[in-house]
Amino acid sequence: MPELEVRNLTKRYGKTVAVDDLSFAVEAGRVTGFLGPNGAGKTTTMRALLGLLRPSSGEALVEGAPPVTMTDPLRTIGAALEATAFHPGRSGRNHLRTLAVAAGIPASRVEEVLEMVELDGAADRRVKGYSLGMRQRLALAAALLGEPRILILDEPANGLDPQGMRWLRDLLRDQAAGGRTVLVSSHLLSEVSQTADELVMIRGGKLVAQTSLAEFTGGGGGQIRVRAADISRLGAALGEGTGSVARDGDEALLVSGVDAKEIGELALRQGIALHELAPQQRSLEERFIELMGDEEAAA
Amino acid sequence: MNLLRSEWLKLWTTRTTWVMLGVALFGEALFAGLYTGLASIADIEGPAAEPEGLETVATGVGLLLVLILVLGVLTITTEFRHGTSSSTFLVSPPRYPVLLAKLGALLLVGLVAGLAYVVVNGGLAVALFADRGGDLPPAGDLASVYAGVVASYAILAAFGLGVGAIVRNQVGAIIAAIAFFFVLSPLPELLPGSIGDYFPAQAIGSLHGNPEGDANLGQVEGGLVLGAWAATLVALGTLLVCRRDVAE
Numbered sequence: 001m002p003e004l005e006v007r008n009l010t011k012r013y014g015k016t017v018a019v020d021d022l023s024f025a026v027e028a029g030r031v032t033g034f035l036g037p038n039g040a041g042k043t044t045t046m047r048a049l050l051g052l053l054r055p056s057s058g059e060a061l062v063e064g065a066p067p068v069t070m071t072d073p074l075r076t077i078g079a080a081l082e083a084t085a086f087h088p089g090r091s092g093r094n095h096l097r098t099l100a101v102a103a104g105i106p107a108s109r110v111e112e113v114l115e116m117v118e119l120d121g122a123a124d125r126r127v128k129g130y131s132l133g134m135r136q137r138l139a140l141a142a143a144l145l146g147e148p149r150i151l152i153l154d155e156p157a158n159g160l161d162p163q164g165m166r167w168l169r170d171l172l173r174d175q176a177a178g179g180r181t182v183l184v185s186s187h188l189l190s191e192v193s194q195t196a197d198e199l200v201m202i203r204g205g206k207l208v209a210q211t212s213l214a215e216f217t218g219g220g221g222g223q224i225r226v227r228a229a230d231i232s233r234l235g236a237a238l239g240e241g242t243g244s245v246a247r248d249g250d251e252a253l254l255v256s257g258v259d260a261k262e263i264g265e266l267a268l269r270q271g272i273a274l275h276e277l278a279p280q281q282r283s284l285e286e287r288f289i290e291l292m293g294d295e296e297a298a299a
Numbered sequence: 300m301n302l303l304r305s306e307w308l309k310l311w312t313t314r315t316t317w318v319m320l321g322v323a324l325f326g327e328a329l330f331a332g333l334y335t336g337l338a339s340i341a342d343i344e345g346p347a348a349e350p351e352g353l354e355t356v357a358t359g360v361g362l363l364l365v366l367i368l369v370l371g372v373l374t375i376t377t378e379f380r381h382g383t384s385s386s387t388f389l390v391s392p393p394r395y396p397v398l399l400a401k402l403g404a405l406l407l408v409g410l411v412a413g414l415a416y417v418v419v420n421g422g423l424a425v426a427l428f429a430d431r432g433g434d435l436p437p438a439g440d441l442a443s444v445y446a447g448v449v450a451s452y453a454i455l456a457a458f459g460l461g462v463g464a465i466v467r468n469q470v471g472a473i474i475a476a477i478a479f480f481f482v483l484s485p486l487p488e489l490l491p492g493s494i495g496d497y498f499p500a501q502a503i504g505s506l507h508g509n510p511e512g513d514a515n516l517g518q519v520e521g522g523l524v525l526g527a528w529a530a531t532l533v534a535l536g537t538l539l540v541c542r543r544d545v546a547e
Contacts, residue, residue: 051392052385053544068392079389085382087313094312095383102305102390142386 001064003028003150003181004049008058011044011205018044020205021058026183026198028149031176033196033213034185037292041205042185043081046152049183050079062150074103074146080139080153086127092138093123099142113141118167132159140168150181157191169195193217193284203292217284224260226253227276234272238263252276302391302400310374310404319370320412323363328419330362363416364503365477367409367452371459372476374401375536376469384545394545398464398537405456413449421445440508447506447518454506454522454529455480458499461532464540496521499528 002025011019019041026032036042047053048060051067062070062077070076086095096110114120117137127135136159143151151172157165172195176182186192192199192213199216201208209216225248228234235253238245248254255263260277267274310316375398378384388394421441459476466472480499488495495501496516505521516524 047385047544047546050385050389052388053546054542070392073392074390077389079385081385082382085385087309087377087381087383089313089315090309091312094308098305098309098312099386099390101308102302102387104301 002026003063004152004183005061005064006045006048006058007061009045009048009055009060010057011041011048011053012056018205019048019055022202022205022207023058024200024207024210026181026200028181029176029179030197031172031182031184031195032198032200033192034183034200034202035187035189035192035288036185036202036208038187040202042202043154044205045202046079046081046154046183046185049152050077050081072103072146074099074105075148076146077150077152078143078146078148079151080136080143080156082139082154084135086135086138088128089126091124091126092119092130092134092141095127095138096141096145099145103146105146109145109147113144116144116171117141133161133164136160137164140171148180151175151183153182153184155185155187157186157188165191189285189288190283201288201291208291213284217282217287223254223256223280223282224258224263225276225278225280226255226263226274227251228253228267229273229275234267234270237266237270237272254280302396303403305390306374306397306400306404307407310408313377315373315377316370316408319366320363320408320415323366323412324415324419326362327416328423363412363452364455365481367412368455368459368476368480369473370408371405371456371461372463372472373469374405374456374460375463375540376467376472379467380469388545394541395537398460398533398540401460402457402533405460406453409453409456410449413445413452416448416452417445443518444508447508447522450522451503451506451525454525455503457529457533458525461529461534461536464536465532497524499525502528 004026005024007023009019009022010017022041022045034042034046044053045060048055049062049067051060051062051070059066061067067073067077086092090098093110093114096113097107099105100107100110111120114123117140119134119137119141122130122134127138130138136156140153140156143153153172157168160168169191172182172184176197184192184195196213198210198212200210226234226238231251231253235245235247238253238255238258244256246254260279264274264277378387387397391397458480462476462479463469463472466475484498485495485500487498488501493515496505502516502521502524505516506518506525507521508518
């Protein structure tokens with residue numbers, strides 16, 4: 001049973017369809033990146049999984065059941081939805097205390113999470129005076145309060161400084177390594193590519209792809225960049241093979257359909273010195289834009 | 300029980316509650332003090348000494364009533380306004396227990412505010428009457444007026460919660476609550492018959508043991524009528540909060 005699942009989830013606001021017959025599942029023990037352009041329906045989907053909005057049709061399930069039936073919600077699921085959802089006049093510590101008290105979580109745990117997110121120094125200041133990064137940390141502290149089995153984080157990296165990003169990355173990896181379920185939305189693709197194992201991509205409220213990160217970025221046709229003493233001759237020699245060859249600027253070739261070993265051996269037979277032989281990992285960003293572009297073309 | 304403690308904590312961890320109740324009590328003291336202080340003993344001990352004495356003692360109830368009503372509204376509208384409703388309802392996905400907890404916390408605040416009012420106002424009254432040599436109204440009458448005042452604070456806080464839960468928008472809800480309670484609900488009094496007695500403005504007069512009004516209801520009946528209004532609004536508000544999406 002997947003920890004989180006949406007089945008044919010549809011959410012309409014008047015005539016606008018925010019989420020359109022969306023289905024996917026999120027498993028434990030890995031970080032799942034939830035990607036899509038602005039307005040794709042990421043937040044709506046997350047809110048449905050948290051029981052904060054009711055689907056127009058379809059269902060959102062937490063551990064196989066609708067979220068409203070959770071018996072111990074804060075220990076089941078922790079969420080950081082938006083970094084601005086605090087009463088500006090309440091201190092960070094008191095915000096966490098109100099949640100801890102409501103869920104029957106001991107006060108000592110509030111101090112623990114404050115330390116974890118390194119907010120213990122500012123905990124008694126009113127949230128009004130917090131920077132975006134501090135609010136983001138407070139939201140994460142609230143999500144971690146019940147040591148939940150599932151984390152749902154909406155753009156948690158927003159406003160974090162580089163150390164904060166690194167800290168977040170480690171935290172998410174630790175949580176997943178500990179067998180927990182982590183669903184994290186982001187528009188910072190480079191950040192996701194360093195954290196996520198699994199990707200769920202949506203656009204216009206519809207699923208575009210669900211795949212592992214390795215498959216997604218690796219599945220770009222396996223191009224190899226080649227520089228050599230005589231690239232014209234090498235290019236001609238390669239062109240005679242099965243692979244396809246393209247110029248990458250004046251000095252390099254992009255070769256696909258042939259692996260690096262074959263290229264190296266061919267160059268040796270031809271007596272051409274190789275200067276570079278680099279299999280190309282396409283970035284998540286390139287793939288993402290490519291895919292979203294395809295969708296646009298198809299739409 | 301945990302939710303109630305949480306709501307109680309929420310109320311006292313922002314300055315709003317402290318400032319509002321502080322201002323209200325200070326205002327009451329000032330107002331009651333001035334009124335009583337400036338009134339001549341002759342006024343107080345006029346032919347109808349008892350009722351006027353009572354009226355004098357219980358004067359200036361209104362300011363705290365308005366503020367308690369607004370506090371009730373804010374208890375729920377700030378959650379929607381600042382988005383804390385998401386984390387609040389995540390702790391308790393069936394949302395009605397949160398509303399019940401807020402109701403409980405507000406009834407308690409109403410009682411605390413009412414008791415504070417009694418202490419301030421009663422202390423002042425005793426001091427002033429002693430100073431002027433007048434006689435305090437009978438203790439029994441005084442107690443029933445004060446009991447009515449305390450109850451009205453608690454009920455009005457609940458009234459505000461109901462309106463806030465229905466309207467959600469902070470400014471809109473405050474205006475709606477005040478307009479309904481203080482402007483619209485006194486209007487049916489103008490109608491012939493006793494229908495006006497069953498609207499909040501007149502009912503609260505009855506609950507206060509309104510000495511000069513023409514209320515036909517007793518204190519207890521007035522309290523029940525007012526309570527029924529508050530209960531209906533809270534029930535409707537709770538139903539709506541449970542049905543509607545929590546989103547900004």
